[in-house]
Amino acid sequence: AQRVTQPEKLLSVFKGAPVELKCNYSYSGSPELFWYVQYSRQRLQLLLRHISRESIKGFTADLNKGETSFHLKKPFAQEEDSAMYYCALLETNAGKSTFGDGTTLTVKP
Amino acid sequence: SAVISQKPSRDICQRGTSLTIQCQVDSQVTMMFWYRQQPGQSLTLIATANQGSEATYESGFVIDKFPISRPNLTFSTLTVSNMSPEDSSIYLCSVTGLGAYNEQFFGPGTRLTVL
Numbered sequence: 001a002q003r004v005t006q007p008e009k010l011l012s013v014f015k016g017a018p019v020e021l022k023c024n025y026s027y028s029g030s031p032e033l034f035w036y037v038q039y040s041r042q043r044l045q046l047l048l049r050h051i052s053r054e055s056i057k058g059f060t061a062d063l064n065k066g067e068t069s070f071h072l073k074k075p076f077a078q079e080e081d082s083a084m085y086y087c088a089l090l091e092t093n094a095g096k097s098t099f100g101d102g103t104t105l106t107v108k109p
Numbered sequence: 110s111a112v113i114s115q116k117p118s119r120d121i122c123q124r125g126t127s128l129t130i131q132c133q134v135d136s137q138v139t140m141m142f143w144y145r146q147q148p149g150q151s152l153t154l155i156a157t158a159n160q161g162s163e164a165t166y167e168s169g170f171v172i173d174k175f176p177i178s179r180p181n182l183t184f185s186t187l188t189v190s191n192m193s194p195e196d197s198s199i200y201l202c203s204v205t206g207l208g209a210y211n212e213q214f215f216g217p218g219t220r221l222t223v224l
Binding site: 032034036043044045046049051052086088090092094095096097098099100101102 | 139140142150151152154157201205208210211212213214215216217218
């Protein structure tokens with residue numbers, strides 16, 4: 001069965017420091033992976049998707065099929081990056097996603 | 110992007126009663142989902158709302174407890190039946206089919222408290 005693991009429930013860094021939010025997955029098919037973010041008092045929204053290989057708000061994520069990972073990275077964290085981050089795996093046949101448990105990122109001034 | 114709204118935004122209910130949550134999308138969408146998000150925890154998929162047929166429930170969720178309707182491609186309801194305090198949670202409606210990459214879009218959520 002598909003599974004998404006985010007090993008860190010809480011992550012705290014100082015402003016300007018690099019940040020990496022870890023995500024590992026298990027899936028028998030070809031994975032489509034996403035990162036979603038939920039800022040305080042806002043709805044859950046897409047941050048980025050692996051298939052488009054983009055950088056959003058300075059964040060990037062590379063799919064590593066050998067390590068079955070999709071870690072989210074940013075070289076210089078900002079206070080406004082403080083939020084809850086969810087990694088998600090799309091089951092392409094069923095059209096539904098499995099979410100990790102989420103990581104709460106706090107960027108301290 | 111499309112607008113997804115949910116009603117009510119929050120409610121406080123008594124044990125044993127039922128609450129129906131509505132989800133409205135301003136575009137036709139293929140797939141609609143209902144999730145539960147408990148405080149500090151992940152999203153748990155309750156069911157996929159299928160237009161014109163019965164919803165597809167995930168393990169641990171049953172139709173008698175969470176009946177779902179989807180009369181058309183823009184609207185769905187989730188009912189939380191015979192509520193207990195353990196049902197206190199945020200309930201989220203989500204859709205796909207609006208973006209280019211099968212990403213999900215979420216409603217604002219309904220915060221339910223059961224006393």
